[in-house]
Amino acid sequence: MIIRTATMDDLEEIAAVEAECFPASEAADIEEFSDRLRYYGNHFWLMFDREKLIAFVDGFVTNEPDLTDEMYEKAGMHDENGAWQMIFGVNTIPSHRRRGFAGQLIQCAIDTARAQGRKGLVLTCKDRLVPYYAKFGFQNEGVSEKSTHGNITWNQMRLTF
Numbered sequence: 001m002i003i004r005t006a007t008m009d010d011l012e013e014i015a016a017v018e019a020e021c022f023p024a025s026e027a028a029d030i031e032e033f034s035d036r037l038r039y040y041g042n043h044f045w046l047m048f049d050r051e052k053l054i055a056f057v058d059g060f061v062t063n064e065p066d067l068t069d070e071m072y073e074k075a076g077m078h079d080e081n082g083a084w085q086m087i088f089g090v091n092t093i094p095s096h097r098r099r100g101f102a103g104q105l106i107q108c109a110i111d112t113a114r115a116q117g118r119k120g121l122v123l124t125c126k127d128r129l130v131p132y133y134a135k136f137g138f139q140n141e142g143v144s145e146k147s148t149h150g151n152i153t154w155n156q157m158r159l160t161f
Contacts, residue, residue: 006044
């Protein structure tokens with residue numbers, strides 16, 4: 001497996017993986033990923049099995065302490081000098097799930113944020129995934145009041161260094 005950050009050349013594969021992993025109401029589309037890659041491709045951690053993209057984690061950096069729906073939509077809000085690494089998506093194609101690939105990428109994001117001197121990482125997740133992220137040290141802060149993306153109830157979780 002190869003892990004690296006993203007470039008614009010990865011755009012179509014990233015959008016395809018997202019569409020395979022999330023319902024349309026929750027998935028970012030190719031235009032949103034184009035903006036994200038332009039602003040913060042270095043905050044995408046991609047995993048390849050040979051030439052095939054099988055998993056990725058992405059998110060931007062901000063001084064805002066909480067993840068909001070606006071952040072998903074406005075890639076220009078990225079602040080490379082920000083305090084918090086947000087995680088917008090954790091994606092693994094179904095044929096490669098339950099092998100620890102997402103966990104390796106989450107750990108890459110954690111290690112990168114720590115090395116860059118961030119305060120920590122923030123993500124939102126559904127109830128069933130709270131225990132999964134807790135294994136990495138994320139603390140559940142309860143139901144997010146700032147994210148209802150896809151008309152879903154999200155829990156905000158934070159890992160503070």
